[in-house]
Amino acid sequence: MHGLCYFLQLFSTYFQAFMTTTLLEKEKQITHFSFTGKGTEYFAIEIVNLLLTVFTLGLYYPWAKAKSLQYLYRKTELAGTPFVFHGTGKEMFIGFIKGLGIFVVLYGILMYGVFSEDPGTFLITYGIFMLGLLMLMPLALHGMMRYRTSRSSWRGIHLGYRGELSDMYATYLVGFFLTILTLGIYGSWFVVKLRKQMIDNVRFGNVKLRYVGDGADLFLIHLKGFFFSIFTLGIYFFWYTKNLLYFYVNNIVVLQEDGTYSRLQCHVSGWEVLKLTVGNLLIVIFTLGLGIPLTTTRTMSLIMNNTVMSGHFDADALVQTEEAYDSATYESMTDMMDIGVI
Amino acid sequence: MIFEGKYYNGQSSKGMPAQIALLADGLRIDYCADEVCGSVHWELAGIHQSEFNDVTTLLRYGKFPQQSISVVDKGFKEALQQHYQGAAFLKSGYNSVLNWGFSGIAIMALSLLGLLVAFVIWGVPALADRVAMHFPQSYERQLGEQLYAKMLQGYQVNEEKTAALNEYLSELETDLDYPITAAVVTSDEVNAFAIPGGYVVVYEGILNKMEHHEELAALMGHELAHVQKRHSLRALTRSLSYYMLASVLFGDVSGVAAVLVDNASALRNLEYSRSLELEADREGLELLHRNELNPQGVILLMERLQRGSESEMLDFISTHPNTGERMKVLNEMIGEGEQPYKKNPELEWHWEKLRH
Numbered sequence: 001m002h003g004l005c006y007f008l009q010l011f012s013t014y015f016q017a018f019m020t021t022t023l024l025e026k027e028k029q030i031t032h033f034s035f036t037g038k039g040t041e042y043f044a045i046e047i048v049n050l051l052l053t054v055f056t057l058g059l060y061y062p063w064a065k066a067k068s069l070q071y072l073y074r075k076t077e078l079a080g081t082p083f084v085f086h087g088t089g090k091e092m093f094i095g096f097i098k099g100l101g102i103f104v105v106l107y108g109i110l111m112y113g114v115f116s117e118d119p120g121t122f123l124i125t126y127g128i129f130m131l132g133l134l135m136l137m138p139l140a141l142h143g144m145m146r147y148r149t150s151r152s153s154w155r156g157i158h159l160g161y162r163g164e165l166s167d168m169y170a171t172y173l174v175g176f177f178l179t180i181l182t183l184g185i186y187g188s189w190f191v192v193k194l195r196k197q198m199i200d201n202v203r204f205g206n207v208k209l210r211y212v213g214d215g216a217d218l219f220l221i222h223l224k225g226f227f228f229s230i231f232t233l234g235i236y237f238f239w240y241t242k243n244l245l246y247f248y249v250n251n252i253v254v255l256q257e258d259g260t261y262s263r264l265q266c267h268v269s270g271w272e273v274l275k276l277t278v279g280n281l282l283i284v285i286f287t288l289g290l291g292i293p294l295t296t297t298r299t300m301s302l303i304m305n306n307t308v309m310s311g312h313f314d315a316d317a318l319v320q321t322e323e324a325y326d327s328a329t330y331e332s333m334t335d336m337m338d339i340g341v342i
Numbered sequence: 343m344i345f346e347g348k349y350y351n352g353q354s355s356k357g358m359p360a361q362i363a364l365l366a367d368g369l370r371i372d373y374c375a376d377e378v379c380g381s382v383h384w385e386l387a388g389i390h391q392s393e394f395n396d397v398t399t400l401l402r403y404g405k406f407p408q409q410s411i412s413v414v415d416k417g418f419k420e421a422l423q424q425h426y427q428g429a430a431f432l433k434s435g436y437n438s439v440l441n442w443g444f445s446g447i448a449i450m451a452l453s454l455l456g457l458l459v460a461f462v463i464w465g466v467p468a469l470a471d472r473v474a475m476h477f478p479q480s481y482e483r484q485l486g487e488q489l490y491a492k493m494l495q496g497y498q499v500n501e502e503k504t505a506a507l508n509e510y511l512s513e514l515e516t517d518l519d520y521p522i523t524a525a526v527v528t529s530d531e532v533n534a535f536a537i538p539g540g541y542v543v544v545y546e547g548i549l550n551k552m553e554h555h556e557e558l559a560a561l562m563g564h565e566l567a568h569v570q571k572r573h574s575l576r577a578l579t580r581s582l583s584y585y586m587l588a589s590v591l592f593g594d595v596s597g598v599a600a601v602l603v604d605n606a607s608a609l610r611n612l613e614y615s616r617s618l619e620l621e622a623d624r625e626g627l628e629l630l631h632r633n634e635l636n637p638q639g640v641i642l643l644m645e646r647l648q649r650g651s652e653s654e655m656l657d658f659i660s661t662h663p664n665t666g667e668r669m670k671v672l673n674e675m676i677g678e679g680e681q682p683y684k685k686n687p688e689l690e691w692h693w694e695k696l697r698h
Binding site: 043154287322 | 350395398435451458
């Protein structure tokens, strides 16, 4: 196991070094991301969503979700062209109902155990419940990747996800148990493996993505973030967040078919993260939560307007590789569990 | 009318310079790139709904893989509206809301904020009340048991007097849906309070002030009415409803139970509304009538509480405002003239034990 890890590390170092050299040889080119959404617009959309969701006792939620994603995608641009979200409320409703069904069954089993008032039965049902949640996670992640990517396009070219569900299960379950066995230390490596599983399988037409982050780096970021945050009475937390953002974004490499590539680069500073977070907090408090959409556009603006693709990216050379799609099973399921893995 | 834009054919990301003409039955797009030129016709029915456009207008057409055009020209958007008024691809409820502009959206936001504030001020307590009224009795009893145990931890229970008080209560005809459990705690405070599910805590201080057992009966009648009519549960859910709201919003439901128990001490100072106090007073009087005891017991209790020295009385009075007004109402209820009542040797015997 150790030998394998060492080999992988060596390989990734070599890979990175190799990439830097090729990058230097050729001329660097910058492709910008940008976010053109306005707080007031998104606020109005979300208010309409909220009202319709309340008046339909929650049934409108999937349509609301679709609408807000359509807006956010439409206002996110790469090289001056916006993304398009093709998901519909109907698709998401089906996913929502399926997700809800699974949760109702799982909670039903748990409730049965709680009300039986028998410790043995309770433990068994609790075990089934936790196991059910554990088994659901990879399914939900896989489904979310498939759904989100297939419904996203840019200049008419759809993204796609080629990952296998069995690989996701293997990655997830092995990582999960190793994390428990190592009392959480393996968690950083687990997160990186999961990101590799998800991002490496993304296709953007004929372009592939690679995640080149290293678990040890993430571990160090966490370690440093934890202790520095304590020593600085929490002030370092914003720089810690910035480091995490860098780690997640800047390690994404976009590979073109001819071997040229570019890298995502995020330039948000810790100070900007601080201003964003404090501002968002004040907005939420003083609007009793109604202002949450404003915090979304603020966050999107900061990140997107400070992110570029650096290296070689031929915006005109993408070719459609996806086939027509269907099935919306999983989108809302992950949403309900609200796990921020991406 | 002809507009300049980019055409994407759905196969490649290459934006081809195009000229877009608005025809009666659809759009005609003539594109030319790298010596490859072509022309496509888009029927109106095949154009997908187009929302949230700004300076750039994005239109998509047909089945997967969709073709699309992007036109950076405000005039294009307006021309579409004029040419194809009412066409399906231009319809959008959301866009019409966005067209209200800043002030329209601000007005909507403010009225919603008003609604939200109103909900927090009136809606939440009303909901809390409904929750309390529909709370299953067995759970109420369980909750009460926990609160009661927690409550007594901070006090020394006078076992003898507690036994006497419980015997006294068992002699009383109470017409209660709950089994009663009462405790007398050692404290000079002049106080007594009810806990949901049939639990009552009485301080020695208030017992020492009393001279007739009818006063105790009246006090018990009052407190038990709080239990029977679920006043205590309602006040509890009310005072905790905001915390519950926050917990539900932030997904921390398990916290509610912990806070319920942690706030047991808050029960001592729960405030009931004026109408609830009067209802409890009325029930207390009713209890005296039912047991054929002297109805003046209620008045005596009130007087005694009112006359007592200020500092001692503060606790009970502060949570039971308007003693004067309540006495007035009670006097009206008792009415003029002598009322028949009997002595109750059993109750008096337990009362004697309670006093010493």
